[in-house]
Amino acid sequence: MTDSDRQTEEKIFEAATDVFVEKGMDGSRMQDIANHAGINKSLLHYYYRSKDHLFNAVFEKIADEMFRKFAPVFDENLSLDDKIRFFFREHIGFLQRNPRLPAFLLNEINRNPGRVKKLIRNVNVNKFWMMLMEQHPDELAEYRITKELLPQLMITIASISVFPFAARGILETLFENMDIDFDDFLEKRKEFAATFVINALKNNK
Amino acid sequence: MTDSDRQTEEKIFEAATDVFVEKGMDGSRMQDIANHAGINKSLLHYYYRSKDHLFNAVFEKIADEMFRKFAPVFDENLSLDDKIRFFFREHIGFLQRNPRLPAFLLNEINRNPGRVKKLIRNVNVNKFWMMLMEQHPDELAEYRITKELLPQLMITIASISVFPFAARGILETLFENMDIDFDDFLEKRKEFAATFVINALKNNK
DNA sequence: GTCTATAGAAGGATAGAC
DNA sequence: GTCTATCCTTCTATAGAC
Numbered sequence: 001m002t003d004s005d006r007q008t009e010e011k012i013f014e015a016a017t018d019v020f021v022e023k024g025m026d027g028s029r030m031q032d033i034a035n036h037a038g039i040n041k042s043l044l045h046y047y048y049r050s051k052d053h054l055f056n057a058v059f060e061k062i063a064d065e066m067f068r069k070f071a072p073v074f075d076e077n078l079s080l081d082d083k084i085r086f087f088f089r090e091h092i093g094f095l096q097r098n099p100r101l102p103a104f105l106l107n108e109i110n111r112n113p114g115r116v117k118k119l120i121r122n123v124n125v126n127k128f129w130m131m132l133m134e135q136h137p138d139e140l141a142e143y144r145i146t147k148e149l150l151p152q153l154m155i156t157i158a159s160i161s162v163f164p165f166a167a168r169g170i171l172e173t174l175f176e177n178m179d180i181d182f183d184d185f186l187e188k189r190k191e192f193a194a195t196f197v198i199n200a201l202k203n204n205k
Numbered sequence: 206m207t208d209s210d211r212q213t214e215e216k217i218f219e220a221a222t223d224v225f226v227e228k229g230m231d232g233s234r235m236q237d238i239a240n241h242a243g244i245n246k247s248l249l250h251y252y253y254r255s256k257d258h259l260f261n262a263v264f265e266k267i268a269d270e271m272f273r274k275f276a277p278v279f280d281e282n283l284s285l286d287d288k289i290r291f292f293f294r295e296h297i298g299f300l301q302r303n304p305r306l307p308a309f310l311l312n313e314i315n316r317n318p319g320r321v322k323k324l325i326r327n328v329n330v331n332k333f334w335m336m337l338m339e340q341h342p343d344e345l346a347e348y349r350i351t352k353e354l355l356p357q358l359m360i361t362i363a364s365i366s367v368f369p370f371a372a373r374g375i376l377e378t379l380f381e382n383m384d385i386d387f388d389d390f391l392e393k394r395k396e397f398a399a400t401f402v403i404n405a406l407k408n409n410k
Numbered sequence: 411g412t413c414t415a416t417a418g419a420a421g422g423a424t425a426g427a428c
Numbered sequence: 429g430t431c432t433a434t435c436c437t438t439c440t441a442t443a444g445a446c
Binding site for chain 3: 246255
């Protein structure tokens with residue numbers, strides 16, 4: 001593969017990412033992607049056979065990137081409270097830098113759930129539970145976190161972090177009426193969310 | 206307007222609702238809507254000039270329905286804790302009966318935020334804050350809920366309720382791997398969410 | 411590998427008969 | 429008010445020259 005191959009292929013991939021994330025699979029046009037990449041429309045098909053192939057390449061890259069972001073929490077050597085603080089800081093921070101990813105992913109997955117099947121085959125509560133039990137046995141007992149409660153808790157944490165981005169369109173519009181700055185809201189949310197969750201757990205003693 | 210007019214117009218509207226909610230504006234086809242309604246494609250244009258007009262009619266009806274669901278909390282004569290319990294029970298219940306609405310609305314609003322501008326012109330934190338101050342002055346003080354914190358709190362509550370539906374595609378797929386039933390998860394979430402939020406507030410004293 | 415030109419299909423919209 | 433037929437545009441995809 002020559003240098004110019006790579007360059008063109010990458011330009012296409014980046015342009016496709018921009019357009020697909022912005023307009024979704026159905027709303028995107030191959031011509032629009034070609035224009036963004038500054039190349040001829042035929043080249044899209046030369047490098048990526050069809051619109052479907054191109055979309056799948058983009059989707060899988062983004063989905064993989066997104067799901068990885070949930071992992072590092074389990075690698076850090078921190079107390080459970082600090083892990084919660086760490087998660088919200090890192091995760092909301094990541095989404096601030098990529099604010100359109102949640103809406104894109106959630107929507108495309110709802111449209112076609114089969115897409116994620118292979119990507120999340122190895123995600124399992126049991127695994128999470130065992131890692132947590134190993135790392136934080138005392139805190140789990142203190143907070144009365146059971147294996148049955150874990151999905152509710154984890155999805156609640158994800159909700160608090162991800163939802164403002166999934167609902168960005170409404171929230172930004174709402175905030176306009178109210179003298180609230182969306183970025184400021186997000187910045188403050190890192191601390192608010194962590195405190196909120198930790199308080200909820202502490203009171204569960 | 207004759208009886209048959211109303212019937213046809215309604216059949217079109219209902220078919221359009223089904224198709225648009227399922228596939229989104231960009232993914233929907235007029236032919237598909239006509240088939241669902243069991244009528245000729247031309248009739249769509251006869252009753253609703255264009256695809257855009259038809260979509261807007263559907264969108265506004267649904268958005269209005271959805272936003273109204275947040276209101277009755279303020280009408281009930283309950284303690285703040287009971288209002289929180291009431292909200293999650295009613296709201297998650299409503300979404301269980303209309304599980305596709307959140308994803309549809311969030312996506313279409315992100316795609317075109319202008320759509321909601323007129324619908325939420327009268328939504329305002331000040332109004333919420335004043336209603337709450339009137340109804341629950343003691344509890345607000347006890348839980349240290351300030352006017353600045355209110356948006357964070359309200360959006361957190363909305364997140365916990367709405368996000369599982371917005372992320373239905375992923376969650377249902379995830380749950381398949383784990384012997385968790387989505388409906389069962391939702392049923393339990395009503396109580397979990399209320400307790401979680403109330404605990405978080407109680408510990409904020 | 412990159413371009414021009416165009417095929418071929420699909421979709422939104424309208425004209426006109428009944 | 430409802431249907432058939434068709435226009436016109438747009439979009440994906442490919443053929444073929446360079």
